[in-house]
Amino acid sequence: MPVRLDDIMSLLCHMSEQQKMKAAVKHSAKGALVAGAGAFLGGLVGGPPGLAVGGAMGGLVAAWMTSGQFKPIPQILMELPPVQQKDLCDRVFAIVRNLDWTDATHLxxxxxxxxxxxQNVAALLINFVTQELRAEIQYGD
Incomplete structure (x- = not known):
């Protein structure tokens, strides 16, 4: 049976919707850069006190920039490049290959x-999102 990409993507989207999974790509490097730049500029302008104030302000801006970056996993999966979608579907197909399904609903x-x-499909999905996409997963609203 050939891999039916649409059926498997529907399965993954359904499972992640059921668990209310969201993910955010980690922005720690960007946040560190903004916080460091704030400290640097504060130090240039205000000396040691400016360094502390600039660092604090840079940290707040960095936190604000990276907050609320969570997107639903189904949206992330559908936005994946076709090559990554196929890779993910091939991995899932290795788990469900013995099943005989007619369409996505049946699968x-x-x-x-x-x-x-x-459990196996969910573990594979979680591993893919955290390892391949380097994203942090959040459950619930």
């Missing part, structure tokens, strides 16, 4: 009714 039903399959 979702088959996986949802089997706790082991559901």
């Amino acid at each position: 979702i039903t088959l996986v949802s009714s089997n706790a082991i399959l559901q």
